[in-house]
Amino acid sequence: MAKPKIATASLAGCFGCHMSILDIDERILQLIEIVDFDKSPIDDIKKFTGQCAVGLIEGGCANEENVHVLQDFRRHCDILIAVGDCAINGDIPALRNNIPLKECLDEAYLNGPSVFNPEKIIPNDKELPLCLDRVYPCSEVVKIDYSLPGCPPNAEIIWQALVAILNNKPLDLPYEIIKYD
């Protein structure tokens, strides 16, 4: 029987959640025995090769491209999991939500003490995807099936959740490992 496929993506996040996935350590070798990795930054597959059982999403939506990627994931994954606080509520990147985007851009490209910008350029090339007005959690863009809180969720929780979902069993976590920050 074909192994189930899983896919992962990082949107507006710091990649810490993906690092936490790698922190399952030796069990990575076990993981690639029980699932096939499809589209993911940890392999060389850039476009879905088919329908996936599970998609793991890190990060919220800060630009239009994040939205497209997320919608594409929703279409291709039976179960979509928001991994980490950025995906769940925007987390630190969403600190910009209270501040007009223009102020953020001005600070970085005009006002910073080391900036040398006599022509007063603010990056605006058509090669750059448009920023959204604010950072959106994934659940405001598509339906999310499960959320794993934490910044990042620890590796043990990610591992236990994956095993439970792949075996269609409820997730039963010992109390001591349920802590978030």
Place this chain on the structure above:
Amino acid sequence: MSTTKKVIIEPVTRVEGHGKVSILLDENNKVSQARFHIVEFRGFERFIQGRPYWEVPVLVQRLCGICPVSHHLAAAKAMDKIVGVDKLTPTAEKMRRLMHYGQMFQSHVLHFFHLCSPDLLFGFDADPMIRNIIGVAKKYPELAVQGVMMRKYGQEIIKATAGKKIHGTGAIPGGINKNLSIAERDVFLKDLNQMVEWSRGALKIAKNYTVENLEKIKPFGSFDSNHLSLIRQDGAMDLYHGNLRAITATGEKIFDQVDYSKYLDYIVEGVKSWSYMKFPFIKSIGPEKGWYRVGPLARINTCDFIDTPEAEAARKEFMAVTNGKPNNITMAYHWARMIELLHSIEKIKELLNDKDLQGTDLVVKGHRREEGVGLIEAPRGTLFHHYKVNENDQVVMANLIVSTTHNNEPMNSAVRKVAQDHISGVPKITEGLLNHIEVAIRAYDPCLSCATHAMGQMPLKVTLYDYQGGVIDMKIKE
């Protein structure tokens, strides 16, 4: 009328679209322009304003989950200044150093084993379906296990010193919040020799690869540049603390032993419309020629020596290849990085055997100041954090120049060079050609948006347009 074709190389993922390359060809298919765009913007400098200063070393780590410790420590060093502390207790400084070398160790392992080893082991043109870490795990299981176990060792050191593997809380303004217990230390001592052994092995792979392929990789994405890093007072490599030194491509000093709190007198950042990443350069030389490289290659080039024996012997071998002159070969980054890997584990060994780590004097107090600058040598290069804080303890100014930003112009130069050497005059784009561009970028271990690059190969979309914008050829690398 001249005609132009445009090639877009778009890394759609390897962290969903944070960077892409565009290449303009003239009517003879010669490259007339090649650019590496950074397409994500987050605005940390602005939204950090108003936050209390003690929050900063924890908050700014969220810039990057791959090297959070570097941001944590650079910010903590700046906050030491804010609380008026110029010298930490030996326990605090050594705990921070141990945390930092653990970070350096895990990050270099991640890059070498998980990211770039597939290119070196399978070749730039290999089938993309096997040219990845899972391919390595299947063909070279022993190597993959080493990579996993070494990264784990580094992460466990971070956890023991920072409280958590990713986004820890160990460093606080003026010191550290824990020491290392004997029990914790003994766990690391147990596996230490194995780690040293495996680090030697990784260094050997990188060195042999470079030496055996020297003629081929010498011109690959290479160019002359200035180099910049922190340096200890006596000229030794120091990854945690030091003064700034910059040298030219041939080794003349541009400036030396500069107190980094004066960095604004020496370094400025240009802005271009087509990238969210700024373009730093040395003020006195100007934007055209003043840009420089940072990271492992620059650090080996700028230092006079390394203060651990095995890494120093390796440095001498490295410098012999260019007759003692700075090495400007882009692909030599890998060898330099593995010298630092060995150096880091030698430093970890030194520190684990130091009784100061069990000390109980953790924090120093001082007189509050308004401004602080903190620099560190992060895995990818010199990292600048600079803050101003008001009398209500709120941050009112934050200026961050992250390691990868310094390498912006060098990465663009590498892309231009590879495009000119390998794509000029080519009518058809192959997957292998695209990977050549990625290989050159990957040598810098870039951390786009200080993290976007992470693992795996960059997915690329290349479109060849005619001068009216019609699509001639399109290739999506999958």
